[in-house]
Amino acid sequence: MMKRVVLLLALAISVVHAEKPWRFLLLSDWHSAEKYTQSEKNPSWLADAVAEDVATVKMFKENYGGELILMPGDSNGGHWDTPKFIKQNFPGASPEESVKKAGHLCYSGMIDAFRDGGYSKLIMAVGDHEMGDNPWPAGSDVSRCQPQFREAFAKEFNMNPVGGRFLYEKPIGKTASRPLGTPYENTSYAYRHKNVLFITVDAFHQEDPDKKIGDEGSVTGTVVGEHLQWLERVLSEARKDKSIKHIFVQSHLPVIYPVRKVNSSGMMMDDGMESPFWKLLRKYKVDMYFAGEVHANTATKDPKSDLVQLVSRGNFFNNFQTLDISDDRIDIVCYDQKLGTKTSEGKYAVSGNLVIDKSGPETRISGDGEFEPLDVNGRHFLFTFEEEASLFENPIMGLSGREKKENAKELRGVKCSRIFPNLGTFGRHYSALTANVKLADGPHGKAGQFDSESRMGVFAMGPHHSGHAVSYALWVKTASADHQLLINSCTIWGQKLEQFFNLNLNDGMPEVMISAKQSLIAEGVKMNDGKWHHIAAVMPKDNCLLSEVQLFVDGNQVKAKLVGADRNIHINQAVRLGFGGLNYSTKSFDQLAVKPFVGELDEISIWTRPLPDTEVAALFRN
Incomplete structure (x- = not known):
């Protein structure tokens, strides 16, 4: 009997000391x-x-x-x-x-x-x-x-x-x-x-x-x-x-x-x-x-x-x-x-x-x-081009400031009132504003068809930061021999033509560019044959050298040569990503020797980690 009384007393005390919910x-x-x-x-x-x-x-x-x-x-x-x-x-x-x-x-x-x-x-x-x-x-x-x-x-x-x-x-x-x-x-x-x-x-x-x-x-x-x-x-x-x-x-x-x-x-x-x-x-x-x-x-x-x-x-x-x-x-x-x-x-x-x-x-x-726990190893950006939607019906955080409604926004002189939804882990506020990108048949359903008047840019910033590793992957189809911009990470605030991690096609050859004078270009491959190809660019570790970046074509790593001095990659953190052109970057980057992409893109993907070669190969096979 005594033990029972003691137990009940202990339970009563614990109830008394339990904090009432508060906010x-x-x-x-x-x-x-x-x-x-x-x-x-x-x-x-x-x-x-x-x-x-x-x-x-x-x-x-x-x-x-x-x-x-x-x-x-x-x-x-x-x-x-x-x-x-x-x-x-x-x-x-x-x-x-x-x-x-x-x-x-x-x-x-x-x-x-x-x-x-x-x-x-x-x-x-x-x-x-x-x-x-x-x-x-x-x-x-x-x-x-x-x-x-x-x-x-x-x-x-x-x-x-x-x-x-x-x-x-x-x-x-x-x-x-x-x-x-x-x-x-x-x-x-x-x-x-x-x-x-x-x-x-x-x-x-x-x-x-x-x-x-x-x-x-x-x-x-x-x-x-x-x-x-x-x-x-x-x-x-x-x-x-x-x-x-x-x-x-x-x-x-x-x-x-x-x-x-x-x-x-x-x-x-x-x-x-x-x-x-x-x-x-x-x-x-x-x-x-x-x-x-x-x-x-x-x-x-x-x-x-x-x-x-x-x-x-x-x-x-x-x-x-x-x-x-x-x-x-x-x-x-x-x-x-x-x-x-x-x-x-x-x-x-x-x-x-x-x-x-x-x-x-x-x-x-x-x-x-917005509070779904983020998988830091996930694919943060994924654009499949399977659907296009109205910006007005899908407002993007911060885009309109204190305006009374979501209005069309200009990207390098072209008004954008449509979006391509981001299906990656960064979610809907990283959807891309777009204009003049047509939908065509691609390797996985629909693809985006780009020309010099096409626009596709993400208003929200990042995920690039300093020397943190990033990886890009996408499908490409083009017949152009121009020096074309695929993924752009040039800053929206600075003027110096450096501190970015861009993926280009240079006469059909995949190229990673980190400044106006420094790039890494693939050797022995030409991808401007009018057929679909898969490209990946991978920083193998944080703060890696440009020469250490890995380029993949159709699931296989390819040799690459350095143009300009080698250096550790350091990316400006004021980045709004663009696809197929410069989009949000400051006008100073018009000096870069690149042109808008003409052709088709699909499955544009970005991670903030190194992609192993097995994963790159799987992306190509699937």
Whole structure:
């Protein structure tokens, strides 16, 4: 009898201590706070813009609830150190003074608007725009002002306005809630809310404002030294506390590659899943890592653990997510604003779901729509030409900005109102705008028939990034002897004729071109015989040399010769892919000695991994 009483008492206690389900909102890359820098000047348009912010936040609170909002960075523009901004706003101020003044106006105004709308707790990480926006050239004002950018942010978001006390000071076990004595002591911190530990990490590392340490200049995305040691102490203490049911880490930069990307510089965390930062998250069984930066939604499961990276979009309130938390389950819903509506009207539709179920012996992760977990090894682009659809009935994320409806868009002077659906894992927002591409019989059903007036380009960016390996494959039929462009990855922002990975046909010979002066061209094969042929171009590893690229024709690797100097392949991350021509690339690339493709294409495919020769052969056979 006594044993039964003890058992019942234990069960009762466990029920009492079980946390009731609760909700928070996720809003990454809001990018709408810059207006608040104008609060003192008070232009005529500002009151209405602020009122719309408050009305939208109130709508969120009334319709979706939530106890707090998690914000993984990028709330503003942040170019507050520049001569143009200073001249227009704080004449005579130094860059350092301008940053602090603008930061106070921007962040205090933003916080007030969210508070007026019903949310008094915003847990926010710094993004690149809170740090002045990338890049950070060594010796520049934006590099020298990194301490002021941090100070301006932390003073408003993380300090009590009365007395300046840090808001999230409560220790995690025996460890300080923040990395004291480091540059990140006011922008990285751990905060316990009910059954969740939120850890916010400032990943913008600088050693010396005059020293370049990466592609972005004097700042790079990493967590090292005492900052990393603090993070491990926090995670270790958290895992000792059984009442902490979930650990959520947020920073700004994605770690797992690839991710979808829209109108973004696409900065990533250094070393990806091989970074000490990620290995710590994996070691201590962190549940979720939240990031932003790329203005698109991607959910990815770590291949070696149950850690989920959730990269999300919140731009100008046109996307947001709700997270419902219980002790053994996380339910996430993604909402997308209906095109042509005001955000305060509350016209949103569900665009994806993600569930992390920890109730059984093994964690179960499932999702759909924009939150269907991405297979990083999958075929991200696949265009089969079996169907063509209306752009107006299939809007593409970010394409129309704040327009009231999806309108035809120009690609190099030709208006496009149709799309070819992307059937690859990157999904529908990577469908290709098209015009003047006819449908013809191909090796696998229909094919696309191209001429000099044809257009086919993908508005969403990537998946190319830096030295990460990519592979291309497609079917080709042509009789042209011209130097023709098949797959184009030239940048949409830069002017230099380099840092791309293009696939061409040069008088029928497959060619990989990485700059105006460097290419790798196949030998002993000619494919301009008017018959169907299969081509593949494969980077065999990350950061490979141009000479190491593998070219395949009809399932077999062929010999190739180098034209120009050999070098490691490094691809500009501001890429919108085009097929059969330059499409989105800047006009400077008109100087390339290539012409639009004339002929037929089918089964255009792209992966972000090396394709083994057996897989290439199978693509040809099938």
